[in-house]
């Protein structure tokens with residue numbers, strides 16, 4: 001007679017869908033599955049305690065909020081989340097995926113069976129080493145808890161060092177300046193945001209921050225960290241003497257949370273390789289958001305729009321409904337001071353930049369040798385980005401002289 005072990009799991013066919021990660025991608029996938037009629041068991045494993053929320057306000061509105069009027073920017077209302085009938089495992093971490101058995105091992109000891117699995121684990125802020133992690137005056141920013149800690153410390157802070165001149169670092173710099181904090185940015189690369197935009201845009205960002213009183217040290221070499229008797233951060237660099245700061249924030253990018261996928265043997269490059277339907281190299285496992293390589297561009301985009309829209313496609317594919325495939329270009333935005341900056345497309349070699357200044361709008365339009373759009377960066381001009389999306393989709397040939405002439409209406413090129 002066969003015995004039933006206490007660790008026996010429901011057979012995979014009845015096990016339902018499991019999502020690992022309760023962020024932007026996990027949230028949109030869960031909502032889409034229910035919207036498209038999935039009525040089976042839906043389990044979300046999240047190591048945060050909160051309902052699905054958006055991260056963009058964490059470096060902007062949340063830091064600037066004097067009281068508590070800016071709360072968690074929920075993806076969906078509490079009622080909508082309740083209606084999704086999610087079997088939450090939180091705050092709980094998924095520790096391992098056993099792809100052959102279709103089981104996820106949780107740090108609670110549970111063995112969670114799945115019929116299909118979505119990995120949407122996002123990233124963790126990168127830090128130079130453990131000295132930085134354990135320093136009392138060094139913070140990072142990824143989660144709501146991080147943002148609340150940073151918001152409190154900024155209120156007691158006169159001098160702030162930001163290590164890393166990328167988007168998150170620059171947004172924190174802008175918010176801190178608005179709060180009257182003296183800000184110094186240290187960037188090892190020669191220019192700001194070097195990986196995501198061209199030189200002309202980097203220079204515009206530098207000007208924006210310098211004109212708002214930020215000290216920016218690019219090409220700063222190795223950055224050192226010490227601690228004085230008051231617990232302040234002592235930051236030195238190849239171009240500056242060691243200096244005490246009340247607070248330091250490290251914004252040097254993220255380590256994508258890829259260990260589950262790697263240990264499960266999924267195909268990987270800089271992220272998890274997925275097809276246009278979010279499917280990984282294992283037929284029952286999908287991936288979405290920051291961890292999933294863009295199916296056509298082959299790199300991890302790490303943007304709000306990608307996390308939302310690519311996870312919607314992945315969820316549809318899990319149900320085999322309306323699975324048309326994801327083919328949107330890279331698009332993200334950043335708010336710094338009074339500038340809304342939108343970035344469409346990714347930089348490429350062999351392009352030339354056409355600039356257009358028209359009132360508050362400043363466009364950087366990168367064209368290839370055939371004068372087709374490769375990347376557009378728009379300061380305060382969301383309408384131009386919408387046009388750019390059309391130009392990209394149509395591979396439209398453009399006239400640089402028209403583009404740079406503020407007297408010429410771009411709307412005629414719709």
Ligand SMILES: Cc1cc2nc3c(=O)[nH]c(=O)nc-3n(C[C@H](O)[C@H](O)[C@H](O)COP(=O)(O)OP(=O)(O)OC[C@H]3O[C@@H](n4cnc5c(N)ncnc54)[C@H](O)[C@@H]3O)c2cc1C
Nearest residue numbers: 021023024025047055056094122289290302303304307332
């Ligand atoms: C401060 C900040 C500002 C931003 N501003 C902008 C912006 O202005 N514009 C823009 O386009 N994009 C912005 N982004 C990027 C955007 O928010 C991310 O691309 C998006 O959140 C990615 O969604 P995701 O679901 O892939 O990852 P996340 O939202 O990070 O969610 C992943 C979740 O999985 C959890 N998790 C990880 N591992 C496990 C595990 N093993 N078990 C259980 N749970 C796990 C994580 O804790 C997290 O809750 C910003 C990001 C940050 C941090």
